[in-house]
Amino acid sequence: MVRGKRAGAGLVKLFRERAEAAGAEVRTSATPAAARTAIASILEELGAQTIASAADAKAFVPAKFRARLVRGDKAEDSASAEAGLVLAHFGIAETGTLVHLDRSDAGKNVWTLPPVCVAVLEACAIVGRLEDVLPAITKHLASPSGFGQVSLVTGPSRTADIENVLSIGVHGPGRLVIVLIDTIIGKKA
Amino acid sequence: MSRSRIDPHLKSVLAEFSRNYLVKRRNALMGQNFEELRTLLAEMKDASLERNAELLDRFEAEARRRGNEVLRARDGDEANRLIADVLGRNGAAKVAKSKSMVGEETHLNDFLSRRGIEPRETDLGEWIVQLEAEAPTHMVMPAIHLTRADVARIFARRLGRPVPEEIPALVRIAREELRREIFTIAAGFIGANALVAENGAVILVTNEGNGRLVSTVPPVQVVLASIEKVVPTMADAALLLRLLPRNATGQVFTSYVSFIAGAGDHPRTIILLDNHRSEILADPVFRQVLRCIKCSACLNVCPAYKVLGGKEFAHVYMGGIGTLLTAWVHGLKESKAMAGLCLGCHRCEDYCAAKIKIADLVIALRERINEQTGSPLWKRLAFEGVLARPPVHRAAFRAARVGRPLLSGKDGYLRRLPFPFRKYDRFRAVPAPAKKTFSKLFNKSGLGGDQTASRGRITIFVGCLVEHFYPEIGMDAARVLKALGYGIDLAPAACCGFPSANGGFPRSARKSYEKLMEAIRASETVVTLCPTCTTMLGHAGPDLVGDEAAGLADKIISFAEFMERKEKKGLARVLSKRPEPNALTYHESCHHKYYLKAVEATRSVLETATGFKIKDMIETATCCGFAGSFSADHPEVSEALLAEKIEAIKETGAGTVALDCPGCLLQIRGGCRRQGLAVEVRHTAQLLAERLNKRNS
Incomplete structure (x- = not known):
C-alpha cells in the first residue's frame, strides 16, 4: 500500500461527511486492534454466520470469525456470506470514495456480492481529490503482468430506476460500513 | 399528429424529475467551476x-x-x-x-x-x-x-x-x-x-x-x-x-x-x-457531436423531451443530441421527425458537459434533411416565396389587414378556427394583424426626424411581430428612446431571416439577412425588440454568411441590454419611479436568456427603473411553447408547455408578466386570454414607457 503524508484533520472530516452523504456509515477507531474490535461488533450485530474476505484484509478479521471465513475466489461463496470484509487502499475526501487496487476477481467479488460491505480505511490514506491518487491508480493499471483493475466505490449500491425514487442495495451491498483507523483522533480521545 | 402523443402521467413524472435534477445538480456542482471544467472537457475531447x-x-x-x-x-x-x-x-x-x-x-x-x-x-x-x-x-x-x-x-x-x-x-x-x-x-x-x-x-x-x-x-x-x-x-x-x-x-x-x-x-x-x-469526425461542422459523454443533461432540461418523453422524441437515441447522432448512425431520414421536435430554445447548450452547440447543430441538420429528403411545400412557400421577398411579405400582411374585419372580432383576436384547425388556437387566442403597421404609425407620429438629438441617433429594428401585430410595443420603445434624447431611424420592415434559417432554408435566410444588413450596416447602434431577431442579426446571421469580421454583435443590441448598459441613469431621469402594489413576474425568453445572455439586464432594468419587485415563477427559463413555426408543427407540445407556463404564472399571483420577446407575448397573452386569466403581459419596453414622466410622455 502506498502511503502519503497523513491526511489533515480537515480532509478526514470532509471524507467522512461526503461518504456519509453518499449513504456509507463511518466508524472511527484509534488503532488497528480497536478496528478489529469494532469490526467484530459490526459482524455480531449482523449476526453474521460467514464472512467473505480477500487476502489483503486478512489482518482485520476478528479472531472469532476466522473459522467462519470464506475466500472470495468463488463468486457463489462471496454471495452467500453475510458480509464482506475489505481493505481500501485510499480514500478520496472530495467524493467520500474508497479506492481499491484490484489484484484478483476474488477481491472484486468480496466488495460487490455480500449484502454488507465492511471496508477498513486508514486515515493516512485519505487524499483530497481523485487527481491526487491518479499516479497510484495509473501505476497499478500500467503493469501488463498484473491484474490491472481498479475499483472506486462510493456509498452502497443504489438505483433510482423506478419512478426516480432512490433505493439502496439493488445489485451490490445495501450497506457500506467504513471502519476508519485514525490514530490522531485516537490520541485525542 | 394526434394529441395522444402526450402521456399526462409521463409528463408529470418528467416534470418532477427535471425539477429534482436541477436541484441535485446545483448541489453536486457546488465548489466546482462548471464553465471552466466543461471548457477543459470540450478541449480535451476535441484534441482526442x-x-x-x-x-x-x-x-x-x-x-x-x-x-x-x-x-x-x-x-x-x-x-x-x-x-x-x-x-x-x-x-x-x-x-x-x-x-x-x-x-x-x-x-x-x-x-x-x-x-x-x-x-x-x-x-x-x-x-x-x-x-x-x-x-x-x-x-x-x-x-x-x-x-x-x-x-x-x-x-x-x-x-x-x-x-x-x-x-x-x-x-x-x-x-x-x-x-x-x-x-x-x-x-x-x-x-x-x-x-x-x-x-x-x-x-x-x-x-x-x-x-x-x-x-x-x-x-x-x-x-x-x-x-x-x-x-x-x-x-x-x-x-x-x-x-x-x-x-x-x-x-x-x-x-x-x-x-x-x-x-x-x-x-x-x-x-x-x-x-x-x-464520417462525423471528418465533418468540420458536426464533429463536436462526438464530444458527447452521454450524461443526458440535455434531455433532463429539454422542454420538448419533458412533455413528450423518450418514446416520442427518440429513434434509439433521444432528444437534441440524439437527433444529431441518429442522423449518422441510423440515417438522415430517421432523424427527420426528431429534428422537428427541437424547439431551438438552446437551453441544453447551457447544460451540456462538452459545450456542444446542440440546437445550432439541429438547425444545420435541418438544412441537410431538407436538401436530401425534401421539405414540406408550405414551408418552402413560406420561407422562400414570402419571407425572403419583402414585397411579397408586405403584400401578404396588407391582404390580412384588409381582411381584418372578416377574420377578427372586436377584441383584436382572430375568430375561432373551425374544425380541423381547432388544435391551433384551442389553447391560445391568435391576434389579428394590427390595423396599422408600426412603420406607418411611427412615420405619422413625428417621433423620428429629430436632427438635433442630444444623445445621437439610433436605429430601431422591431421585427415582424411588432411591425404587424404589436406596433404599440414599437411606439413605446421609440417614446422611451426619444425621451432619453435619441434621434430615431427606422430599419426596414423586413424579415431578419431567422425563421428560414431555423427551418433549414439557409439560402432564403441569407437573402433576407444580407438585404436587411445592407440597410442597417452603417448605423452605429441598432436597438431591437425581439431577441430572436437579435440572435439572427448579431450571431446566427454573421455565422451563416461568414461575416464574423463585421463585429455586428456589439452594435446590435436588445432594448433591455441597451438600457442596462447605456441608460440606467437616463432612465432614472425620465421615468417616474413609483412603488408598484401588484407583483410582477418575469418570463425569461429562450433566445434572450440562452443566446443573448441578457435576462439579468432586463431584471436589473425592471427592478431599478420601474419599482417593481420581480416575483419569480418556477421554471421561468423554460420555453413557453411558441418557438415560431414549432407551435404550428406541434400544437399539442406548444399547448402543454404553455399550460405549464400559465400554471407557473398563476402560482406567483402576479398581475403582470414581463418579457422581452413578442413571440412569447403572443403565446402567453393568447393563452391567458383563452383561460380568462386577468394578467397583463407586457414587453419590457411597454413597462418602461408606462412610467415616462408627464413631461416626457
Whole structure:
C-alpha cells in the first residue's frame, strides 16, 4: 500500500461527511486492534454466520470469525456470506470514495456480492481529490503482468430506476460500513 | 399528429424529475467551476478526436498487451456478428448485459435472440423495459416512463405470482432474480464510459453495481465501445469523471467506477465500433457531436423531451443530441421527425458537459434533411416565396389587414378556427394583424426626424411581430428612446431571416439577412425588440454568411441590454419611479436568456427603473411553447408547455408578466386570454414607457 503524508484533520472530516452523504456509515477507531474490535461488533450485530474476505484484509478479521471465513475466489461463496470484509487502499475526501487496487476477481467479488460491505480505511490514506491518487491508480493499471483493475466505490449500491425514487442495495451491498483507523483522533480521545 | 402523443402521467413524472435534477445538480456542482471544467472537457475531447485513429491504435496495443482481444467493427451488424461469434465460440447460451446505449444502437438484443443467444439485461431499468419488450426512453433512466404499478405488473408476469406495488420490494426482486441467474451465465457484456489509450483501460460507471457483477462473475467477457470514447490519459479520464456524475444525475460521484485494463482471470474481447462516426469526425461542422459523454443533461432540461418523453422524441437515441447522432448512425431520414421536435430554445447548450452547440447543430441538420429528403411545400412557400421577398411579405400582411374585419372580432383576436384547425388556437387566442403597421404609425407620429438629438441617433429594428401585430410595443420603445434624447431611424420592415434559417432554408435566410444588413450596416447602434431577431442579426446571421469580421454583435443590441448598459441613469431621469402594489413576474425568453445572455439586464432594468419587485415563477427559463413555426408543427407540445407556463404564472399571483420577446407575448397573452386569466403581459419596453414622466410622455 502506498502511503502519503497523513491526511489533515480537515480532509478526514470532509471524507467522512461526503461518504456519509453518499449513504456509507463511518466508524472511527484509534488503532488497528480497536478496528478489529469494532469490526467484530459490526459482524455480531449482523449476526453474521460467514464472512467473505480477500487476502489483503486478512489482518482485520476478528479472531472469532476466522473459522467462519470464506475466500472470495468463488463468486457463489462471496454471495452467500453475510458480509464482506475489505481493505481500501485510499480514500478520496472530495467524493467520500474508497479506492481499491484490484489484484484478483476474488477481491472484486468480496466488495460487490455480500449484502454488507465492511471496508477498513486508514486515515493516512485519505487524499483530497481523485487527481491526487491518479499516479497510484495509473501505476497499478500500467503493469501488463498484473491484474490491472481498479475499483472506486462510493456509498452502497443504489438505483433510482423506478419512478426516480432512490433505493439502496439493488445489485451490490445495501450497506457500506467504513471502519476508519485514525490514530490522531485516537490520541485525542 | 394526434394529441395522444402526450402521456399526462409521463409528463408529470418528467416534470418532477427535471425539477429534482436541477436541484441535485446545483448541489453536486457546488465548489466546482462548471464553465471552466466543461471548457477543459470540450478541449480535451476535441484534441482526442483530432487524433482518434492514433489513440485507438494505442488503446488497442495496450489492451492487447494486457491480455485482451481487440476487434474493430465498421457498423452495427458487424459488431453484433463479432459479439455473437465470441459468445458462440465460448458456448454461451445467455449473456448478462450491463446497460449500453451503443448496444441499443446496434440492436444487439434482437440480433442475439435471432442467433439463439438470450440477452439478459441487468440494469434495473433496462431489465424492466426488456421484460416489457420496449426500448429505453432515457439514456440514464431507461424505464422513467413506467410507474411502480407498471413494474409490479411486469414482474408479476415474469414470476407468475402477485408482486406488491412497492419500490423496495420490486428492487429486492430484481436483486434476487439476477443473483439466481448470474452464477450460471457464461458471458458478461458491458459498454464503456471511456477508453484510456495510455493503458488500455475500459472505464465503467454504474450506480447499481450490476456492471461490477457482469464484468467479474461470468467467465467470458465482452466490451462494446464506440470509437469516440477513447481519451489519451488517465488525467483526461479523471476530468471526464469530475463532470459526468455531477452533470448526469446530480451525484458528486457514482457508486461504482471500474477501471478495467488487465484481462484478469477471464478472456476479454473489446469491440470498437465505428458505425459512421468516422464520417462525423471528418465533418468540420458536426464533429463536436462526438464530444458527447452521454450524461443526458440535455434531455433532463429539454422542454420538448419533458412533455413528450423518450418514446416520442427518440429513434434509439433521444432528444437534441440524439437527433444529431441518429442522423449518422441510423440515417438522415430517421432523424427527420426528431429534428422537428427541437424547439431551438438552446437551453441544453447551457447544460451540456462538452459545450456542444446542440440546437445550432439541429438547425444545420435541418438544412441537410431538407436538401436530401425534401421539405414540406408550405414551408418552402413560406420561407422562400414570402419571407425572403419583402414585397411579397408586405403584400401578404396588407391582404390580412384588409381582411381584418372578416377574420377578427372586436377584441383584436382572430375568430375561432373551425374544425380541423381547432388544435391551433384551442389553447391560445391568435391576434389579428394590427390595423396599422408600426412603420406607418411611427412615420405619422413625428417621433423620428429629430436632427438635433442630444444623445445621437439610433436605429430601431422591431421585427415582424411588432411591425404587424404589436406596433404599440414599437411606439413605446421609440417614446422611451426619444425621451432619453435619441434621434430615431427606422430599419426596414423586413424579415431578419431567422425563421428560414431555423427551418433549414439557409439560402432564403441569407437573402433576407444580407438585404436587411445592407440597410442597417452603417448605423452605429441598432436597438431591437425581439431577441430572436437579435440572435439572427448579431450571431446566427454573421455565422451563416461568414461575416464574423463585421463585429455586428456589439452594435446590435436588445432594448433591455441597451438600457442596462447605456441608460440606467437616463432612465432614472425620465421615468417616474413609483412603488408598484401588484407583483410582477418575469418570463425569461429562450433566445434572450440562452443566446443573448441578457435576462439579468432586463431584471436589473425592471427592478431599478420601474419599482417593481420581480416575483419569480418556477421554471421561468423554460420555453413557453411558441418557438415560431414549432407551435404550428406541434400544437399539442406548444399547448402543454404553455399550460405549464400559465400554471407557473398563476402560482406567483402576479398581475403582470414581463418579457422581452413578442413571440412569447403572443403565446402567453393568447393563452391567458383563452383561460380568462386577468394578467397583463407586457414587453419590457411597454413597462418602461408606462412610467415616462408627464413631461416626457
